[in-house]
Amino acid sequence: MASRNRIFDLLRTINVASCQCPAHGYRGNVHVTSATPVKDYAFEMKNSTIRYGLGVTREIGMDLVNFGAKNVCVMTDSNLVSLSPIKSVLESLTKNGINYQVYDKVHVEPTDTSFKDAVRFAKNGKFDSFVAVGGGSVMDTCKAANLYYSDPEADFLDYVNAPIGRGKPVTVQLKPMIAVPTTSGTGSETTGTSIFDFEEIHAKTGISHAALRPHLAIIDPLHTLTLPQTVSNYSGFDVFCHALESFTAIPYNERGPAPSNPALRPTYQGSNPISDVWARFCLQVIQKYFTRSVYKGDDIEARSSMHLASTMAGVGIGNAGVHLCHGLAYPIAGNVKTFVAKDYGTEPIIPHGLSVVVTAPAVFRFTAASDPEKHLEAANLLGANTTGKKLADAGAVLSDVILKYMDAMKIENGLSELGYSSDDVPNLVKGALPQQRLLQLTPLPQSEEDLTKLLEDSLTVY
Ligand SMILES: NC(=O)c1ccc[n+]([C@@H]2O[C@H](COP(=O)([O-])OP(=O)(O)OC[C@H]3O[C@@H](n4cnc5c(N)ncnc54)[C@H](O)[C@@H]3O)[C@@H](O)[C@H]2O)c1
Ligand SMILES: [Fe+2]
Incomplete structure (x- = not known):
């Protein structure tokens, strides 16, 4: 049986370019030309057929x-x-x-x-x-x-x-x-x-x-009427991070190299003008309806809106991708010790949305320098007053508004409440490093020390 360390070492040594997972672009045998631009210059949009309506x-x-x-x-x-x-x-x-x-x-x-x-x-x-x-x-x-x-x-x-x-x-x-x-x-x-x-x-x-x-x-938004408050809350933060991460992901024309054949263009292409439309819509819906949808279970307008936003964010992330919050969430969820979430059964589980949002304040403080205007815009769409704010404050402004939502929804106070201490951070970093496809969609390069700091900053968040 392969040991955990061996698998991680293997993951790290394999160049991401060799990934044949079609989500990352591989679609069978394709003709490959030799001259490829260093950066990509195009993006494409794919999704399932979607039908939306009450009942x-x-x-x-x-x-x-x-x-x-x-x-x-x-x-x-x-x-x-x-x-x-x-x-x-x-x-x-x-x-x-x-x-x-x-x-x-x-x-x-x-x-x-x-x-x-x-x-x-x-x-x-x-x-x-x-x-x-x-x-x-x-x-x-x-x-x-x-x-x-x-x-x-x-x-x-x-x-x-x-x-x-x-x-x-x-x-x-x-x-x-x-x-x-x-x-x-x-x-x-x-x-x-x-x-x-x-x-x-x-x-x-x-x-x-x-x-x-x-x-x-x-x-069908009718189905959301039976959603317990906790599930509405944690899964809502998944939508929240899908929108924020796809909006702030590296722009498609900054990611490279351009594929040598269009069939090799990755599914996760970075932020682009179409996925930005989905993301802006979702952030506005979240501002208007997220809290209501969590605390008023029979508020069909709020729950319907969050249900549509969830699908729209799905299309956005299915094409633009997500980055650091999700990259860090995989080892956070995978190494769960004793945390048991209400309405998620009796086994220890860190629900996906919770594992994702817990690092969001630290992540967006870190990524803001890549595009302060866009981070301020995101904060504004989530309801922050950004008038007169300096670009240098973008990370703090976005992180503050994220914390307001987390506090309003009574999200646990950081990784320490999910059962982790600073002793666990090296292991979590080790688990995040193989998530190269997500880490590479982050708008800034990040070192092992950066990941360590992000996780340490997420031990307590309030
Ligand atoms: N495939 C993808 O693109 C993708 C993207 C993000 C996350 N995920 C994965 O999805 C999983 C999390 O899914 P989720 O957050 O939707 O929750 P879930 O499917 O794990 O359900 C959580 C709990 O809510 C209950 N529940 C669900 N709908 C309900 C309803 N209408 N009424 C009452 N109870 C209801 C379920 O019975 C369960 O107990 C994770 O494994 C995560 O990794 C997949
Ligand atoms: Fe997610």
Whole structure:
């Protein structure tokens, strides 16, 4: 069994340019020319088909009929299985004469073991399509189940991102998948990414390929009405950081080199004028509705708006990418010790949105120097009064407004409340270093010392 250190060393020594994960641009055999500009000069935008509307879940049975589906694998988790989102999906399937089997054992924050259990369930059935009803955990599990169902001979590591796995590009035809998100957070319904905790190395990794992207995302804000306050809160901070990180990521034309073939242009391309539109929209929605959506569970206007923002941020990050908060979050979540989050089951888990936002004040103080105007604009969109503020204060202004939201939403006071001390920082840095694709989207280069300081500054935040 490979040791954790060996895997990290391997990850670091492998040049990121060799990454064959299609989320990072590899799409099979392509013609490569030799003359490439040092910086990129173009960007492109991709996403799932999205349908948004109050009550639109009622159409899902008709969609499946349109796909020619006869026997559907419906995936959810043990909590959602008795709630209204799944009931409305099954009702529509029944009404349209679609047979289905329900798998309700999705693990919240899935692991390789839980993925394999879902794959086993799928392989024991005879399915022609997949439906995911849940948050990122359910959607990601369903993407993996669809993949290994469609390629039954594949070894699990074949498709896992290299170098942990073999990063094999997906060439098999997957079954149609419909995603029905029930949290306002990950945006997984728009992406070809499936994230899991690889237990052996205590770090998150994933499977990424355009083929995993759901055929259709049904965004029905009615489902958010059953969201507990804690989930609304933590997943809302995932949207918050998706918007802020994609907005402040390195600009697409500063990232390089330009690909020698358009098929090699990475999915995560850096900030660009289109993803900036998504990000600005999300930051404005957050200012207006985030607090209401957390504290007033029946506020359909606020919850609908956050649900749409979550999908829009998903499209933004699916193309522009995220950077340091997410890069640092993977080891923070992967090394969890005893922290148990209310409404996330009984196992120790640092929910994704919490693991991401906890370093945000330090991260944006650090990145502000790259583009102080844009950091001030972000702060302004989040509600800070930026009149008369100096560019030199941009980091402090943005970090202050982030802290205001964290305080208002009673976010834990830094990594120390999540069970970490300064003794853990070197290990967390070690876990962050392999996340090169995210670190390279950061608008400023960062050293190991910088990462250490960011984590130390995040031990207590208020
Ligand atoms: N694939 C991607 O692009 C992507 C992006 C970001 C994060 N992720 C991953 O997504 C996972 C987190 O997903 P999440 O934040 O959406 O939460 P989740 O799916 O883990 O769900 C969290 C909890 O909320 C409950 N819940 C969900 N919707 C509910 C509803 N409507 N009513 C009542 N309870 C509900 C669930 O049962 C669960 O207990 C992590 O594993 C993370 O790494 C994936
Ligand atoms: Fe995220």
